[in-house]
Amino acid sequence: MTDSVLIIGAGPVGLTMALELARFQVPVRLIDKMTERSDTSRAVVLWSRTLELLDRIGATCDLLGIGNRVSVANILSGHRLISCVDFSGVDSPYPFALMVPQCDTESVLERHLQRLGVRSELGVELLAFDQHDDGVTVQLRSPDGHETSERFGWLIGCDGAHSLTRHRLGLKFGGKTLDSDWTLGDFHMTGSPFPLSELATYWHEDGVIIFLPMAPGRYRVVANLGPSTGDAPAPPSIEHFQQIVDTRGPGGLVLTNPLWTTTFRINERQVETYRAGRVFLAGDAAHVHSPAGGQGMNTGMQDACNLAWKLAMVCRHIATAPVLLDSYSLERHPVGAAVIETAGRLTKAATLRHRAAQHIRNFVAHAVMGLAPVQRAMAQSMTEIAVGYPHSPLNGQASPVSPKPGARLCPIAGEIPFGAGNAPLFNLCAAPDTAAKIIAGHPSLIEPTVRPAAMTGSILLVRPDGYLAAAAADGDWRQITAYLERFAAAAGETH
Numbered sequence: 237m238t239d240s241v242l243i244i245g246a247g248p249v250g251l252t253m254a255l256e257l258a259r260f261q262v263p264v265r266l267i268d269k270m271t272e273r274s275d276t277s278r279a280v281v282l283w284s285r286t287l288e289l290l291d292r293i294g295a296t297c298d299l300l301g302i303g304n305r306v307s308v309a310n311i312l313s314g315h316r317l318i319s320c321v322d323f324s325g326v327d328s329p330y331p332f333a334l335m336v337p338q339c340d341t342e343s344v345l346e347r348h349l350q351r352l353g354v355r356s357e358l359g360v361e362l363l364a365f366d367q368h369d370d371g372v373t374v375q376l377r378s379p380d381g382h383e384t385s386e387r388f389g390w391l392i393g394c395d396g397a398h399s400l401t402r403h404r405l406g407l408k409f410g411g412k413t414l415d416s417d418w419t420l421g422d423f424h425m426t427g428s429p430f431p432l433s434e435l436a437t438y439w440h441e442d443g444v445i446i447f448l449p450m451a452p453g454r455y456r457v458v459a460n461l462g463p464s465t466g467d468a469p470a471p472p473s474i475e476h477f478q479q480i481v482d483t484r485g486p487g488g489l490v491l492t493n494p495l496w497t498t499t500f501r502i503n504e505r506q507v508e509t510y511r512a513g514r515v516f517l518a519g520d521a522a523h524v525h526s527p528a529g530g531q532g533m534n535t536g537m538q539d540a541c542n543l544a545w546k547l548a549m550v551c552r553h554i555a556t557a558p559v560l561l562d563s564y565s566l567e568r569h570p571v572g573a574a575v576i577e578t579a580g581r582l583t584k585a586a587t588l589r590h591r592a593a594q595h596i597r598n599f600v601a602h603a604v605m606g607l608a609p610v611q612r613a614m615a616q617s618m619t620e621i622a623v624g625y626p627h628s629p630l631n632g633q634a635s636p637v638s639p640k641p642g643a644r645l646c647p648i649a650g651e652i653p654f655g656a657g658n659a660p661l662f663n664l665c666a667a668p669d670t671a672a673k674i675i676a677g678h679p680s681l682i683e684p685t686v687r688p689a690a691m692t693g694s695i696l697l698v699r700p701d702g703y704l705a706a707a708a709a710d711g712d713w714r715q716i717t718a719y720l721e722r723f724a725a726a727a728g729e730t731h
């Protein structure tokens with residue numbers, strides 16, 4: 237059996253997956269049938285949780301250097317402010333949305349991947365594959381048209397919404413296509429009443445328009461065009477865009493110099509499982525939804541961070557076994573489903589067609605979204621710091637003084653993030669003598685560098701992706717040992 241991994245698709249999710257596996261020293265190949273990279277902006281938001289996770293590979297610093305930090309999201313109707321969600325209070329070293337064109341995010345990821353000695357192989361296409369007990373045989377076509385049959389231990393389909401991997405597995409991509417057409421464009425724009433650090437959504441009786449500030453004078457503009465007629469319409473001209481902006485926006489905005497415009501329809505779909513034997517799905521191959529909230533790419537990149545350490549544990553023979561790899565779909569499927577639901581609800585609210593319903597929406601939204609707890613919850617949800625795995629089969633026991641197992645532990649600014657090492661191991665926060673006793677039992681599962689107890693008198697066992705595995709009071713260190721014993725037995729620890 238081989239422990240190598242083949243990743244199909246070098247979009248943001250495939251790149252993140254390759255980076256995570258490569259830094260954990262797993263032999264990996266990353267292929268993509270495109271012959272050159274797109275230079276279009278597509279997904280433009282990187283949320284706090286994604287930035288926290290990318291910090292483990294050192295990419296966040298580069299992204300911060302090229303992105304625009306947005307800390308407030310406004311919803312308005314004309315000049316009336318309906319709601320304003322402030323991200324600056326979220327508990328993260330990155331309390332903002334970082335606006336970066338997708339092509340630039342991909343360049344940063346590609347650069348870090350090359351630093352680890354891996355390159356995206358462009359022009360290489362997956363044609364077919366077959367699974368066996370001990371590996372996957374794939375048919376690949378190289379840029380010169382030559383076809384080869386090769387064998388890998390594992391296959392990961394990060395091959396986008398039309399995923400061949402998903403089709404070949406025969407998995408249904410259940411859901412629906414919404415019946416409205418949308419457009420987006422990147423423009424130079426003057427006249428915004430908001431600073432560069434605030435994005436604005438305008439609810440108008442004709443539809444919605446969103447202004448995302450990318451850089452001084454440069455904006456992403458998104459709007460719905462009305463009911464779909466079936467075929468994808470041509471992108472509106474700049475004059476048509478300006479007309480939509482004049483009608484739905486605050487007035488006084490002037491668009492010039494379109495950099496990129498396109499139209500699209502919204503799909504809300506999800507595959508029933510993210511794993512079939514030795515084959516996994518991640519990113520758009522597993523879930524697609526409305527761009528409202530800008531969660532699509534982020535959710536996919538976080539799929540990659542969830543799967544990579546588990547697969548690396550298996551490939552490096554630190555642990556083997558079903559529960560570990562099964563937990564990928566069990567943890568990430570509910571996250572994808574929740575994103576589909578929330579983004580769908582936002583889209584529905586923004587595109588209500590009946591006047592009376594619009595008035596009620598504006599009234600209720602103003603009342604409800606003005607409440608501090610609602611605003612806090614919205615900020616935590618949008619920044620994805622609220623994502624956790626409370627029902628994971630990997631969760632151990634809780635401690636009264638710590639967060640619940642499955643919860644994200646907030647990284648501390650200036651400290652090396654959890655899971656930043658080159659081995660997929662648990663991190664331990666404990667007093668030195670307690671840590672020594674725990675590590676002695678399972679040295680192959682725990683990072684040798686122990687962190688001080690995060691809370692006095694407590695022991696935290698943290699997964700390589702920064703979520704809490706188990707916790708105990710300092711005197712109860714045997715509970716952590718018991719967790720590791722159960723994990724080792726269930727996951728088939730090999731040492």
Ligand SMILES: Cc1cc2nc3c(=O)[nH]c(=O)nc-3n(C[C@H](O)[C@H](O)[C@H](O)COP(=O)(O)OP(=O)(O)OC[C@H]3O[C@@H](n4cnc5c(N)ncnc54)[C@H](O)[C@@H]3O)c2cc1C
Nearest residue numbers: 245247248249268269279361362395396519520530532533
């Ligand atoms: C116009 C537009 C605007 C968007 N705006 C946002 C936004 O604001 N916020 C947000 O979060 N998301 C947004 N998205 C979605 C976002 O771009 C996707 O969620 C993201 O690109 C998904 O990444 P991925 O790596 O899963 O898939 P993709 O980026 O689709 O990459 C899949 C790759 O797989 C390759 N591939 C496919 N089949 C094969 C094969 N058989 N062999 C080899 N390679 C193959 C493809 O060439 C492709 O490069 C937008 C998308 C579009 C198109």
